[in-house]
Amino acid sequence: MNHRREYEIAFVGLKPGVHVYEYKVDDKFFIPYGEQDFSNCDATVKLLLDKKSGFMQLKFDIDGSIQAGCDRCGNTLPLQLWDEFNIIVKMVDEPDTLNEQEEDPDVYYISRNESHLQVANWIYEFVNLSIPLQKTCSPEEMGGPKC
Incomplete structure (x- = not known):
């Protein structure tokens, strides 16, 4: 997949401590990932990167909206993301081996020789995980002409 430089963080030159990044995510962001089950994405991803000695803590805050089809009738619904x-x-020295063995999905290993951190795939995953599991019309519309 073509990694976009705007989603790369050159962490090697960062001082220890908290660093803030903000990304605007719209439908263009998802083009490299193929067709999605939603449209009109308008999201903001705020990333807090806390650099420490030997590791980094990343906190992604997702906020925004999308449009997706109702699970019952297929009508287009506006849905909030949060x-x-x-x-x-x-x-670490051997990140590939450790990534294969790691059972915790919230821990990721990179080589000590790396200088950049690519966050596009995490943003993609986290926006998708922010979509409500049940997408249905509001109670006022259920059973009515729209649903």
């Missing part, structure tokens, strides 16, 4: 996700990124 959630937060945490990732621990550890710098």
